[in-house]
Amino acid sequence: xxxxxxxxxxxxxxxxxxxxxxxxxxxxxxxxxxxxxxxxxxxxxxxxxxxxxxxxxxxxxxxxxxxxxxxxxxxxxxxxxxxxxxxxxxxxxxxxxxxxxxxxxxxxxxxxxxxxx
Numbered sequence: 001x002x003x004x005x006x007x008x009x010x011x012x013x014x015x016x017x018x019x020x021x022x023x024x025x026x027x028x029x030x031x032x033x034x035x036x037x038x039x040x041x042x043x044x045x046x047x048x049x050x051x052x053x054x055x056x057x058x059x060x061x062x063x064x065x066x067x068x069x070x071x072x073x074x075x076x077x078x079x080x081x082x083x084x085x086x087x088x089x090x091x092x093x094x095x096x097x098x099x100x101x102x103x104x105x106x107x108x109x110x111x112x113x114x115x116x117x
Contacts, residue, residue, distance in 0.1 A: 045116040048091035052108055052116075055088050056097055060106055073104045092116035 059080070066083055067073050074080045077099040081087065090096060094117075095110040110116055 045092070045113040049110070049113045049116045051091040052095050052110070055090060056106055056108055059084065059088060059097060063104065063106070067104070073101060074099075075101050 062084055063073060063080065074083060077097075080099050088097065090108075092110045092115075095108055098107045098109065099105075100107075
């Protein structure tokens with residue numbers, strides 16, 4: 001005699017499908033959280049900002065060399081740019097440096113990895 005599926009077989013199949021759906025849902029939620037965490041941490045932005053800080057360190061070294069050779073610091077940012085071997089290339093979009101001739105201090109316009117693109 002040919003029989004169809006019984007109630008027990010149908011219930012077992014539904015339980016298996018429900019378990020698979022639950023596992024898939026948990027995986028999707030976990031992946032979404034991981035992506036959100038990576039976006040918050042912005043590792044690439046942090047690396048770009050670290051490169052900009054290193055570039056600023058190079059400019060600082062050039063200024064110290066200039067001061068030791070000439071006895072004074074350059075009077076303005078334009079003068080600093082002329083003594084550099086090449087124009088600085090910052091990795092964060094829109095980043096640049098500020099120069100205070102009175103104190104000889106350098107700073108970056110963008111200091112936060114969250115602002116670095």
